[in-house]
Amino acid sequence: MIRKVCVDAALRGVDVNILTDKVRSIGAAAYIDTSGAALGETLARGWGQAVEAAMDDHFLSNEEKRALNRYRVQHNLSADHLDGSGHFTLFRMMNLLNALSEHGVAPRFDRRQVRPPFNLMKSEELLWMFGGTDYLEEVTKREFRGGSLGVSFRVAKGVYIRPGAFRGRSVATSSMQHTDSGILGITTKHIYFKGNRKSFRVRLEKIVSFDPYRDGLGIMRDTARAKPEVFRMGETDAWFLVNIIDAVMSMDSVRLPKAGDPTLDEIVDGGLA
Structure with missing residues (x-):
């Protein structure tokens, strides 16, 4: 009650x-x-x-x-x-x-409170940063299976048999592997990732498909040799990331904030109400 x-x-x-x-x-x-x-x-x-x-x-x-x-x-x-x-x-x-x-407003990111670890473009605005994000990518391993020629047995003088002889073959296996952890940033144009070993950005318009998961987001880039990539995070963060991307990509155009425009904290307190 x-x-x-x-x-x-x-x-x-x-x-x-x-x-x-x-x-x-x-x-x-x-x-x-x-x-x-x-x-x-x-x-x-x-x-x-x-x-x-x-x-x-x-x-x-x-x-x-x-x-x-x-x-x-x-x-x-x-x-x-x-x-x-x-x-x-x-x-x-x-x-x-x-x-x-x-x-249709992108809040002004307050860099006085948090300094982003990304080299942002002038034509975009940082919307949110997600700490503790795991980055997984598809890794393909090849191994040679078979190839044994068996063992030769002498059955008579000058006569040998070789049972089990067969040729080997190359077998490829793919799996999603955790390759780094770091900070994911979402802007009005890109997804950024900054880890200990990998740092990159992906333009939203250059992503062919988005695959939402309960605890992350999978993407496939628009390149000839693209492989699945996954950003793994908490459930609420994953929900939020998917919805930010959907909101940004549904807008005809995003008006970038100017000096003096409200920050997100100011909007929370009623700046756009």
Whole structure:
């Protein structure tokens, strides 16, 4: 019951002004501690559950965004507090998708907070970086099987037999192998990867196919000798990466931000609401 009233208040603004009284009343009836710090934890948990509910349709509307912001401001819930279980990061992700798909705007990346390890082009904007990304690529190994001529046995003077003689053949086997780990960046034009051994970028328009997985994304480049490549990451990150690419490639054109345009954090706080 507490979950429902918190989600309704955070996502739809239902009884938001009397929410704390309702939570205390429900808690008292169910012998749940809702006093002091426990109330703050309950409200924060309710906000996170509301973000999860908004994610059910993979879309954050402007109304939902305003309601979620109003809830966290009204109850003095900090970003660090709300991100204890990753919900504020999820909220930021959904705000980025909202800015791209609803407003056609790429937020200005704030390089004062994080310096990207990529040599970006002037005609693109960095949208997000994913740490702890595994890079896998198809590796083909060849081995020579067979080729034994058997063993010669003497059966009489000057007479030998050689059973089991046969020719060998080359056999190729392919498998996906983890070749590096590092940071993946997604911009308005490219996928970047920076690892300990490999660093590269792939233009989105030069990718023939995308293969979403529960915990990653597979790609096939538009080259004659292309082989499957996979970026492996957490489930939420994989979902987000696929949706960013879809949002960018669905846009007729992406307006790059200028100096003074809002950053993602400013958009989260209501910059495009």
